[in-house]
Amino acid sequence: MRIVVVGAGIVGAACARALTGAGFDVTVLERGAVAGGTSSSCEGNLLVSDKTPGPELDLAVLASTRWPQLAVELKDQLGDTFPSIEYEPKGGIVVAYSSAGADALLTFAETQRQAGVRARTITPEEALELEPHLNPQIAAAVHYPDDAQVQPTIAVEALLASARKAGASVRTGERVVGALRDASGDRIVGVHTDHADHAADAVVNAAGPWAGEVAALLGAPVPVLPRFGMVLVTPRMSHRVFHKVYDADYVGATQSGDADLQTSAVVESTAAGTVLIGSSRQRVGFDDRLDVRVIAQIAAKAIALFPFLEQAQVMRTFGGFRPYMPDHLPVIGPDHRVAGLYHVTGHEGAGIGLSVVSADILLAQLTQAVAPLDPTPFALNRATLAPHLKDAA
Amino acid sequence: MSARAVPPAQDPVRPHPAAAVEIEFEGRTYRGVLGQSIAGILLANDVVDWRTTSVHQSPRGLFCGIGVCFDCVVTVDGVSDVRACQRRVRGGEHVERQHISPPSPSQEH
Amino acid sequence: MAEVDVLIIGAGPAGLAAATSARRAGATVRVLEASDESGGQFWRHLPATRPAGDEQRLHHQWQRYQQFRSAVDADPALTLDVGAHVWAIEHRDDGVRVNVVYGDVDGTGRRRESVTANGLILATGAHDRALPVPGWTLPGVVTAGAAQAMAKGERIAIGERVVIAGAGPFLFPVTDSVQKSASTVVGVYEAARIRRLARHWLTRPWELRSATSKMAEFAAYVGIHLRGRIPYRPGWGVVAINGTDRVESATVARLDEQWRPVAGTERTVPCDAVCLGHGFTPRLELAIAAGCGLSRDRFVTVDDGQRTSVPSVFAAGEITGIGGVDLALAEGEIAGWVAAGGAPSDSQLVAAVRARAAFTRFARRIADAHRIGSGWTDWLEPSTMVCRCEEVDYGTLLAVRRDTESVGLRSLKLTTRAGLGLCQGRICGRSVECILATDGVGFADGASTDRRPIAAPIRLGELSRPPNFVDDDDQSTTTSEGKSV
Numbered sequence: 001m002r003i004v005v006v007g008a009g010i011v012g013a014a015c016a017r018a019l020t021g022a023g024f025d026v027t028v029l030e031r032g033a034v035a036g037g038t039s040s041s042c043e044g045n046l047l048v049s050d051k052t053p054g055p056e057l058d059l060a061v062l063a064s065t066r067w068p069q070l071a072v073e074l075k076d077q078l079g080d081t082f083p084s085i086e087y088e089p090k091g092g093i094v095v096a097y098s099s100a101g102a103d104a105l106l107t108f109a110e111t112q113r114q115a116g117v118r119a120r121t122i123t124p125e126e127a128l129e130l131e132p133h134l135n136p137q138i139a140a141a142v143h144y145p146d147d148a149q150v151q152p153t154i155a156v157e158a159l160l161a162s163a164r165k166a167g168a169s170v171r172t173g174e175r176v177v178g179a180l181r182d183a184s185g186d187r188i189v190g191v192h193t194d195h196a197d198h199a200a201d202a203v204v205n206a207a208g209p210w211a212g213e214v215a216a217l218l219g220a221p222v223p224v225l226p227r228f229g230m231v232l233v234t235p236r237m238s239h240r241v242f243h244k245v246y247d248a249d250y251v252g253a254t255q256s257g258d259a260d261l262q263t264s265a266v267v268e269s270t271a272a273g274t275v276l277i278g279s280s281r282q283r284v285g286f287d288d289r290l291d292v293r294v295i296a297q298i299a300a301k302a303i304a305l306f307p308f309l310e311q312a313q314v315m316r317t318f319g320g321f322r323p324y325m326p327d328h329l330p331v332i333g334p335d336h337r338v339a340g341l342y343h344v345t346g347h348e349g350a351g352i353g354l355s356v357v358s359a360d361i362l363l364a365q366l367t368q369a370v371a372p373l374d375p376t377p378f379a380l381n382r383a384t385l386a387p388h389l390k391d392a393a
Numbered sequence: 394m395s396a397r398a399v400p401p402a403q404d405p406v407r408p409h410p411a412a413a414v415e416i417e418f419e420g421r422t423y424r425g426v427l428g429q430s431i432a433g434i435l436l437a438n439d440v441v442d443w444r445t446t447s448v449h450q451s452p453r454g455l456f457c458g459i460g461v462c463f464d465c466v467v468t469v470d471g472v473s474d475v476r477a478c479q480r481r482v483r484g485g486e487h488v489e490r491q492h493i494s495p496p497s498p499s500q501e502h
Numbered sequence: 503m504a505e506v507d508v509l510i511i512g513a514g515p516a517g518l519a520a521a522t523s524a525r526r527a528g529a530t531v532r533v534l535e536a537s538d539e540s541g542g543q544f545w546r547h548l549p550a551t552r553p554a555g556d557e558q559r560l561h562h563q564w565q566r567y568q569q570f571r572s573a574v575d576a577d578p579a580l581t582l583d584v585g586a587h588v589w590a591i592e593h594r595d596d597g598v599r600v601n602v603v604y605g606d607v608d609g610t611g612r613r614r615e616s617v618t619a620n621g622l623i624l625a626t627g628a629h630d631r632a633l634p635v636p637g638w639t640l641p642g643v644v645t646a647g648a649a650q651a652m653a654k655g656e657r658i659a660i661g662e663r664v665v666i667a668g669a670g671p672f673l674f675p676v677t678d679s680v681q682k683s684a685s686t687v688v689g690v691y692e693a694a695r696i697r698r699l700a701r702h703w704l705t706r707p708w709e710l711r712s713a714t715s716k717m718a719e720f721a722a723y724v725g726i727h728l729r730g731r732i733p734y735r736p737g738w739g740v741v742a743i744n745g746t747d748r749v750e751s752a753t754v755a756r757l758d759e760q761w762r763p764v765a766g767t768e769r770t771v772p773c774d775a776v777c778l779g780h781g782f783t784p785r786l787e788l789a790i791a792a793g794c795g796l797s798r799d800r801f802v803t804v805d806d807g808q809r810t811s812v813p814s815v816f817a818a819g820e821i822t823g824i825g826g827v828d829l830a831l832a833e834g835e836i837a838g839w840v841a842a843g844g845a846p847s848d849s850q851l852v853a854a855v856r857a858r859a860a861f862t863r864f865a866r867r868i869a870d871a872h873r874i875g876s877g878w879t880d881w882l883e884p885s886t887m888v889c890r891c892e893e894v895d896y897g898t899l900l901a902v903r904r905d906t907e908s909v910g911l912r913s914l915k916l917t918t919r920a921g922l923g924l925c926q927g928r929i930c931g932r933s934v935e936c937i938l939a940t941d942g943v944g945f946a947d948g949a950s951t952d953r954r955p956i957a958a959p960i961r962l963g964e965l966s967r968p969p970n971f972v973d974d975d976d977q978s979t980t981t982s983e984g985k986s987v
Contacts, residue, residue: 033910033947040912082905083917153916157906164907172909173946232962235474235924236447239496272892272919273447273495277962290592290791290955292601292616292965300966310963311610313474316926316956395774396642399657399684407555408548408657428551433656441641441748448893452747454641455660456890456929458648459543460536460607461629461785463924464890472610474924474959478651479607481538481549 003366004029004191004200006176006214009039010152010352011344012206013159014359020166022363027198028160028168029191031175035156038208038351041320043231043268043276044152045244046353049092049144052108053115055377056329060350061116062373063357064146070356071150074158077165085155086271092147093122093131095138095305096248102140105248109142118145133240133308140248147244149268152352171195179203179218179341187339188218202366204342209286209321211345219393220338222331222380224346226321228282230294232302234312236273244268247305261294265301267309275312277302279349281322288319324348327384329377332358333365336381337392342366343380398425398437414484418443431477431488432458432465443467443477445492466491506532506581508841509600509619511588511788514542515827516819517625518570519834520841521580524623526850529842530579532619534586534602536958540574541567542627543647544827546654560654560682562675562719563827587612589958591791598622598792598815601969603960610961614969621814621841624789624802625834628782628820632668633878634896634933636742636886638778642749646676646779653679660685661775665752667691667740668779669872671826674723676777677732687732688773693757693780694872695737702871712860715828741768741881743776752776761875780874783932784821787954799823800952806855807846808837816841825865832857879937888937889930891923899937911949914938924959927951 001024005012008030019026030036046067051057071087094109096102109119120143127141128134160170180190180197190199205222207214215222249264266278280294295317303309325331325346335341344362347354357372364371376382380389401408411426416434425434432455435443442452444466456464458478465477468489477488507529510517517533518540524531533540541547545567548554558564574582583604590601597618605612630645632638644652644660646668652658664680664687666673677687692699710717727734735754741763742753756767789802795811797803802810802817810817818833825833835854840846846855882888884897902908902918914920920934921927927934931951939945 030946033913033945033949034906034908035913035916036910036947036949040910040916078905081901083902151916153913157908157913157917161906170907234962235959236493236495237473238493269496271495272922273493289594290590291594292590292592292599292969296965296968299962303962303966310961310966311472312962313608313959314956314962314965315924315959316922316954395662396658396660397662397684399653399659403684404554404657405559405682406548406557406657409553409555411552426552428549429656433652433658436652436658436660446893451639451893452641453639453890455644455648455652457629457632457645458651459629461925461928462645462890466608466924472608475608478648479537 001025001201002027002199003202003204004198005204005206006191007205007207007211008034008156008160008170008172009037009206009208010156010159010355011208011347011358013156013163014355015204015206015344015362016163016168017159018359018363019366020163020168022367026163026168028170029174029176029193029198030170030172033172034160034170035153037210038320038322039156040153041318042152042352043278044150044155044352045350046148046150047092047244047350048117048146049094049119051350053111056350057112057115057117058373059354059357063353064148066356066360067148067150067353074162077162078158082158082161083154085158086151087148088150088271089148090243090268092144092244092246093127094142094144094246094248095127095134096140097135097137097304099139101248105140105142120145131242131245133306134245135305135307149244150352151271155352176214176217188341191218202340202342204344204362206344208345208351209323211323211343215343218338218341220335220341221390222343222345223326223385223388224323225283226286227324227348228284228288228319228321229278229349230280230298230317230319232277232295232298232314233316233318234275234277235315237275237312239269239273240308241267241269241275241306245305247301261297263294263297263301265298265305267302267306274315275309277309286321288321290317322348323351325385326388330354330358331380332361332378333375333380335392395439396436396441397439414482416482416486416488418488419490425482427482427484429482431467431469431480431482431486434482435477443488443490445490447493447495450492505617506530506619508621508623508838509617510534510623510625511600512542512625512627512819513540513582514625514627514819514830515544516627516830516834517542517623519831520623520625520818520838522570522573523835523838524842525573525577525580527839527842527844529621531581533580533582534588534600535582535584536587536607538584540571540582540584543651546651548655548657560679587958588788589960590956591788593791593793593812598812603964608959610963612964614964614967616969621816622792623816623818623837623841624792624794624821625817625819626785626788626821628784628824629928630779631781631783631932632778632929633780633874634882634886634888634930635740635778636881636883637745638743639887639890640743640745640749641747642745642774643743643776643778646672646777649676649777650679653683657683659683661749661773662686663688663773664775664777665689665691665740665771665773666777667752667754668781669693669874670779670781670868672779674720676779678723678726680777681726681730687730689733689735689754689771691738691740691754692734692736693739693761693875695757695759698759699736699871702867709863713864716864739763739881740776740778744770749774749776757875758877759875760877762877762880781872782820782824783928784824786821786952787957789817789821790953791955791957807840808833809840823862823865824869825861828857829861829865832861888933889920889923891925892919894918894920896937899934903938909943909945910947911935911938911945911951912947921951926954
């Protein structure tokens, strides 16, 4: 069975690997370069800590067990000379500095525990033991041992290298411009690009924030929109941040649909020794021009969390577009309007972490097997998406 | 064979006497003149490396001399990542070699 | 409303020429210079604390520079801010905004400012292009520009026996400066072969008539070589640098037309310093941040008025093409006049326009004669560092490209770490691109190592504090910490 995957970011790469692993003939079409979009403009979060109990958290909990297996699989498959995906099960620590923030955080953590997440409420002293350089005025702190990090660009390259070994074809610089439909018009039988026609038994839209554009070109609009975020990178420094650490504000930011600028402090080290500092959320379309006001806010909040950062330099910045759905849940599965078309997108700020389990769900759907998680909440025809979903052309 | 300051008596530009300054680096005091950069004072004393790289632990000192390569960075009075070739000495600076080891991966909790 | 009519970034020859020209046209002018002295690289000089009787012996056109300094000092409508670090330019819907931080290079607690102007002139210059060579990370290996900066700016000799290697006429003044610093240049190795040099330097001799000053300069350099018995070897290059903790010798070899080392011609030259200078890379990051379009050759495109593709943004000097001081002065003069409201056809610019044409032709000769040959990678070994900051070697670059089959520069950078260190690809970027571009085909993601939204490091503490917005309505914040020169 031939599959065309549109998009060579983390989701497209994860789908390509899962599908070739099951014996499908996969062609990945990428209009630019592999990992050229959001996947190379993010931090590589694999988090359970920031998700409200619900289907997305369930996905994240599953992902947290899948990634360490994947890291070993990829290393075995690709060998020691292939760059490491830097999978690090470092754990996360969420801190609140106000009593209101503390209340919200502790309540939230309790709901997560009910949902099966390891969320350890710790004392300020314990928090400072884990993170000695934290601002000590801690009102509340929760430790999430199952948060992890990966180097996202290398993860994409590794997933695709693995898929290539299993026979996947990856075509870069090739842009999808339309769908090939069967005589009835109700089934997609391939895609038309600026280079060639590719016949396929199924087409997977994994174009991230551009999945809306691709879906429209394929005649099956999907309301995924970009939410822009910036990250600051420091020079390499002595190791002073040991987990992914963020202000309890961050949870509020990920769950909201507010159009205005939202910033919250998220700080972590990388294997290279730099410190990544986020984060911001803005609905500015695809405008990634530098806005100093945004990074200034990020800087201020980061210093409030880790006072030593006052002296750290900003060496570079990058920004990426998170693909989000209006109801803040990803789409994984068939398009009910067009047979043969599948969408795996809308993961907002959790794409890296949720990519692989999303691909596993897609695989189950394509093979009529039992999915590792009930895919119903992620269906395109869910009630909460209906007001935003247009008819297919 | 060494790096050094042009001896004033032999210098074709005929320098006037200049005020002396000192910096401290790796337990030693180095003398220079007001107006020299940290790199200039170190080179005048035939110190050609003042940084150690993270991965290969290689010695580095001056490379581009104009502030674009960042090879020459040192810690000055506790502040890191200062380009030695661009920072003029005021006198009394405590200069430290930067050698930053990459972090070891954290253990799972 | 903007604070000044014309804002200029860079106080080298192009910036100074633009500043005085804009003043002559009646504009108010502010110049931002990151260093604590004006002059750029060409007029890199001793600081005020180190006066000398005969400093002009180290310089060319010194009187011209002194005229600029006097003009700056005497003119209250021309402000020169030194220690002014432009760390970012925003190009938003409401125009171009220049973000500055004032104080020491890599300082802390510096004051931040956000500036707009009616006209912005970018004169950010260039830096040396030094191709990677085995052993080039040894202490004692510096760029040609570093030897100059140390000799002219600090009276420091980087070594006693110095090898100078690379390509281009810049090797001559570097030799001169090093010789005047109580050091011996043991040899100058120019990669371009004699036939190529003759082809590009000796043809159309009538064009060189308008560049007579350069010919006189060249004759002087010939004299220096003859008197000092300094070998000048066209068609030769340094292919390895040797030593344990510092430079002890250089291996030189003949190069073929494509700059590939010719086997069997290697010789060892004992030395304690090596200067590498294979041409120049323009400093484009601020132009890119401002939205300026670039040519295929990767310079800022400008029209006859030095206008870039962005309204009210101008460019002059090396960022429009590597052409040396005379071209920079001509372009600067034109940019300043036009930014102040004049026209390129105005009679006041006739001489500058003529000079620009003449020295543009001169610059093309240099580019043709000394163009980097594609075979230079032959002298690399797998263990040769290509990215100095992140210690990424040649073998790693090739292996990652092979194993990932990547054609995306962004992905390759993030996967190899090349270009991700403190220098943000300034030194290695062009070389990394050469090495990683598959068979001369460009990268599929349109990425470039010239793009750096953060143009200079800023401390988080500095960034977190609100800037003093500078405009007509806010007089109280207009005092700048820099002094005029």
